Amino acid sequence: MKRKMYLAGPEVFRPDAAALGAKKKALCERYGFTGLFPFDSEVGAVPAGERADWAIYRSNAALMQEADCAIVNLTPFRGPSADVGSVFELGMMVGLGKRVFGYSNATTDLLSRVRQTGSVLFDDEDRVWRDRHGMRVEDFGNADNLMIDACLAEQEHPLVRVSVADGDRYRDLRGFEECLRLAAKELLTRAAPVSNRREDRA
Amino acid sequence: MKRKMYLAGPEVFRPDAAALGAKKKALCERYGFTGLFPFDSEVGAVPAGERADWAIYRSNAALMQEADCAIVNLTPFRGPSADVGSVFELGMMVGLGKRVFGYSNATTDLLSRVRQTGSVLFDDEDRVWRDRHGMRVEDFGNADNLMIDACLAEQEHPLVRVSVADGDRYRDLRGFEECLRLAAKELLTRAAPVSNRREDRA
Numbered sequence: 456m457k458r459k460m461y462l463a464g465p466e467v468f469r470p471d472a473a474a475l476g477a478k479k480k481a482l483c484e485r486y487g488f489t490g491l492f493p494f495d496s497e498v499g500a501v502p503a504g505e506r507a508d509w510a511i512y513r514s515n516a517a518l519m520q521e522a523d524c525a526i527v528n529l530t531p532f533r534g535p536s537a538d539v540g541s542v543f544e545l546g547m548m549v550g551l552g553k554r555v556f557g558y559s560n561a562t563t564d565l566l567s568r569v570r571q572t573g574s575v576l577f578d579d580e581d582r583v584w585r586d587r588h589g590m591r592v593e594d595f596g597n598a599d600n601l602m603i604d605a606c607l608a609e610q611e612h613p614l615v616r617v618s619v620a621d622g623d624r625y626r627d628l629r630g631f632e633e634c635l636r637l638a639a640k641e642l643l644t645r646a647a648p649v650s651n652r653r654e655d656r657a
Numbered sequence: 658m659k660r661k662m663y664l665a666g667p668e669v670f671r672p673d674a675a676a677l678g679a680k681k682k683a684l685c686e687r688y689g690f691t692g693l694f695p696f697d698s699e700v701g702a703v704p705a706g707e708r709a710d711w712a713i714y715r716s717n718a719a720l721m722q723e724a725d726c727a728i729v730n731l732t733p734f735r736g737p738s739a740d741v742g743s744v745f746e747l748g749m750m751v752g753l754g755k756r757v758f759g760y761s762n763a764t765t766d767l768l769s770r771v772r773q774t775g776s777v778l779f780d781d782e783d784r785v786w787r788d789r790h791g792m793r794v795e796d797f798g799n800a801d802n803l804m805i806d807a808c809l810a811e812q813e814h815p816l817v818r819v820s821v822a823d824g825d826r827y828r829d830l831r832g833f834e835e836c837l838r839l840a841a842k843e844l845l846t847r848a849a850p851v852s853n854r855r856e857d858r859a
Binding site: 464468469470476499506507508511512513515517519532533534535536537538539540542543544546548549550551552569571572578581586587589590591592593595597599600601602603604605606608611612624625 | 667670671672691708709710711713714716717718722733734736737738739740741742744745746747748749750751753754771774780783786787788790791792793794795797801802803804806807808809810826827829
């Protein structure tokens with residue numbers, strides 16, 4: 456049976472979310488995965504008397520439980536960092552012990568984006584950058600908060616960064632496809648040699 | 658043995674992070690919990706040859722595995738939404754099947770904060786609010802993205818919102834203490850009757 460790939464990202468908020476989800480699912484099929492897109496559940500009927508937002512949460516949580524792995528769109532969203540809904544899902548999949556892949560349609564580091572907000576100063580005493588609230592800005596060369604970049608590094612692949620024109624920021628799928636390539640290499644082709652080695656030993 | 662409470666939040670970026678962590682841990686003791694503050698691990702020595710950010714990730718992940726529950730500071734951070742590092746940890750704790758509590762030192766809804774950015778318009782056709790990228794802004798009356806509010810509602814308590822002066826935004830602990838009250842009520846006082854009932858049955 457095909458591995459199931461949960462497809463997290465802020466594109467669920469686009470007017471053409473369903474069409475983009477269909478494109479992502481078609482790409483999944485091409486690389487040997489079955490894509491599970493959260494919008495699938497949003498368009499379903501909400502049970503009478505239930506709040507729509509809680510129903511969506513339960514559907515997405517159920518899809519994540521069902522999935523074997525996830526590709527998360529970590530493109531900066533309404534600020535220097537990724538969409539918190541997608542980041543919640545990244546964390547939940549890691550907590551569930553599943554494989555995660557991530558991409559961003561921006562190539563800049565977190566620090567450079569926070570500096571673009573214009574209110575970041577270098578603290579000579581502590582040798583760190585601080586924002587207008589005095590909060591340290593991480594300077595590890597990461598795309599985002601270290602928990603995001605490092606959970607992917609821990610699984611031995613990087614957060615994929617792609618340069619994209621501003622108008623295509625939430626619809627360009629090259630970073631997504633690179634994650635599919637990584638996932639196919641790590642989860643589909645690697646499976647065979649390992650089982651061969653086990654047979655050799657038996 | 659005391660339940661262990663993981664203490665997530667952007668205050669790790671403050672110059673006085675260690676002192677604030679000590680305050681949070683003292684409050685935990687008062688309510689019957691042992692607090693685990695991520696900064697504990699950041700000040701530890703990084704093994705030679707290991708990247709500091711990856712070492713911090715591993716330490717925090719280990720603390721979350723060790724914890725029974727978490728209180729997450731979901732105060733808006735560098736934009737209309739919460740700190741993505743804290744949201745990652747919220748998701749990870751949910752994925753690990755642990756109890757989570759959350760507070761925000763802002764009382765406003767997500768929609769009102771995104772509208773403050775000045776570039777949000779009502780889409781008469783779809784009957785939704787959209788930002789300058791055409792991305793729908795959730796309008797459920799939630800403090801943040803629905804995945805955040807709903808994972809707490811799913812555990813039958815709300816995201817605690819507290820009104821705080823701008824200068825105290827990342828150090829006021831009234832919302833944190835309200836989460837401790839909720840946690841003590843749900844996890845400590847409720848536990849006794851259940852174990853009594855088990856003895857009754859035995």
